[in-house]
Amino acid sequence: MVQITINGKQIEAPEGTTVLRAAQMAGIHIPTLCDHKELVPYGGCRLCIVDVEKWRVPMASCTLPVSNGMVVNTETEAIKKSREFILSMLFSERNHFCPFCQVSGGDCELQNAAYHEEMTYWPIQPGWNKFAVDTTHPYFILDNNRCILCRRCVRACGELVGNFTLAAAERGAASMIVADTDVPLGESTCIKCGTCVQVCPTGALIDRTSAYQGPNAEFTEIKSVCAGCSVGCATKLIIRNNRIVRIEGDWDGAINHGLLCEHGRYDPMNESRTRITTPQMRKNGKLEPVSWEEALGAVADKLRPLAGGKNGVAAIASTRLPVETLAMFKELFVGNFKSELVTSTEEGMPTAAVTSFAEKNGAFEGKLDVLRTADTVLCIGANINRNHMVAGFMFKRNLPKGTRLINIDPEISELDYLANSTLKNKRGSDMALIKGLQAIIVKEGLGRSPLDIPDADGLIKKAIGATGVSREELTQAAQTLARSISPVILFGKGITAQRDEKLVEELYRLAVLVGAVDSERNGLLSIKGEANSLAATLLGLDEAFNLNGQQAVYVAIGDDYASKSLVERVSKAPYLAVQASYESSLTEKADVVLPVTIWSEQDGHYLNLDGHMQSTQKAITAPENVRDNMAVLSEVAMRMNMTMKSDWKTSVLERKSSVALN
């Protein structure tokens, strides 16, 4: 600990802390602009200057480490004057006519900093260049005329997202933020995560959907969780008049620490499907609007005689539904209807193999956080650049610092361009490949723990033959992995959809062999599917959906998309009841359609891919005639005189999880 004094107050701060953070911890406000708690201190704007006793010049507190006995003053006359001068310079350098700016009125950090200094004008004559406004991006606008060159956007895109799209070009007053080699943002390598917009302190990067909708003070903010995939990023929903105007990443989010991807931030804002607002029933071959009474009555009458019987009701639920809804779905169809086929839309493709391995061996997977410190990531059968993007950010940002990436995928993916080695193995040849890697490591004596491999040469030969990968490529990948200090093995549906528990077992053995898994660390992860992929498998909803003479199918698709293959399969049943939020080729085929809430209109829990249970609350009110997913299931149960009593929290604990739950 280091003792320092700020504004006469004695403060203890850990060594290495900056003066700014020490002040903040002690409740002392120092104005800042380029500083951001998730970014490496940069010291660019100089607004955070402080006076340090015995030092000749004022120092930027955001980059100044504390030292013992340091005496700091933040509010001397000289410092206040300097801050005003710095702000005057910033205001005069660009077009900061605040009343015409979308973030004016409480949301602009530059404007607020000026008010904090009680400035109402700036004495320096404005003299600025005109910059073209870049409106080529589908989701946001870049206006360099309002930029203060704090480079938070540049740093966030690189340090946090790992995309390195943004940079500052030119020098001095002509400096401007550009994408790639100064191409329009809409044509750049931007992956549309919106992190740069979220960190921009001014109106230079503004969001299309929420611009000019009013200041934040007029909105309500509700914490939520993204249902876009199984990473489970924490969000803040910015709401006005029962409408989401913007989605932000929650900086306090335990998993994502403020980051979101395009699917979390923008997809829900650009929903183009048509909402179903009334129950419908097929009459004379056509879907007609009916009352809830009529629709539920018809479903109950149809399903009642099928309960408990052979070839009765098959039921399938989306893994995007909340855990409690999935648990109730299971209780209704497995517990009460005794249906022979009850599963989820994912059919256990991303999860069944890991869960069956876990049932025998206990939790064997690690937590997403290991990706942040990995020095090598072996990615096998996982398209992390497109799916589960925020998990990808956790290591992509370290690639320029030396983290190595090995990508094993039969198809060409964007990940290949970032990888140090890419192995293009033949589909389904992963068993031979993994054993080949083990054999090379053991043969070269690179293993961290003993593994008995009797015929290493044979296995290596077999791997080369089965995969079509050359000996050199295989050896290079094996050596890279084995020589790492903190390797992580990440696998996805390319592996799990082979539904072979043995493949998971061999990956586990490889992980132990190279020290990815040891007593201190667990660097073996499967990335799973939709928001409640893990919960669905723990509830046993992970079988393949193959109809086998069932008389009726009940689909709880909620707000999810139905795949073409699912629609084809369910269409074969004589009777189809669908619980859905949006019109689709699935609802077109239905005999009864029950309109239900979407993610933002219902309370619920989500169990993410690494075992974090998170809750969301209803943020907006659903259209009048739309009912909650759970309420509809209990209405069906009630009409069957079926009792629903079990507790979802115990239901998800019935099977062993592949990752520890918290």
Ligand SMILES: Nc1nc2c(c(=O)[nH]1)N[C@H]1C(S)=C(S)[C@@H](COP(=O)(O)OP(=O)(O)OC[C@H]3O[C@@H](n4cnc5c(=O)[nH]c(N)nc54)[C@H](O)[C@@H]3O)O[C@H]1N2
């Ligand atoms: N943004 C976004 N994120 C998503 C989703 C989304 O739609 N959008 N969907 C979510 C869902 S439902 C799921 S299930 C997951 C899926 O996420 P992933 O686990 O990434 O699954 P896929 O994209 O199906 O397949 C991963 C890779 O495996 C490769 N592959 C295919 N066969 C083999 C093989 O035999 N061996 C090896 N080694 N590789 C093979 C494929 O070429 C593909 O690149 O993503 C989730 N995340």
Ligand SMILES: Nc1nc2c(c(=O)[nH]1)N[C@H]1C(S)=C(S)[C@@H](COP(=O)(O)OP(=O)(O)OC[C@H]3O[C@@H](n4cnc5c(=O)[nH]c(N)nc54)[C@H](O)[C@@H]3O)O[C@H]1N2
């Ligand atoms: N054999 C086999 N069966 C599987 C799987 C497998 O890998 N192999 N995977 C399982 C898994 S994990 C899942 S999640 C399911 C379904 O998983 P997939 O088979 O991956 O489902 P998709 O076909 O991607 O998605 C459903 C449909 O929604 C549309 N869609 C999706 N997102 C959007 C969007 O943003 N906008 C618009 N306009 N349309 C969109 C797509 O065009 C598609 O027609 O299948 C499961 N079944």
Ligand code: SF4
């Ligand atoms: S949206 Fe994301 S990827 Fe695109 S420039 Fe901004 S931070 Fe970079």
Ligand code: SF4
């Ligand atoms: S665009 Fe915004 S975040 Fe980026 S440098 Fe300019 S003011 Fe800072």
Ligand code: SF4
């Ligand atoms: S990574 Fe997944 S959970 Fe996170 S914002 Fe993207 S879609 Fe949502």
Ligand code: FES
């Ligand atoms: S906040 Fe310290 S220099 Fe910008």
Ligand SMILES: [Mo]
């Ligand atoms: Mo999935």
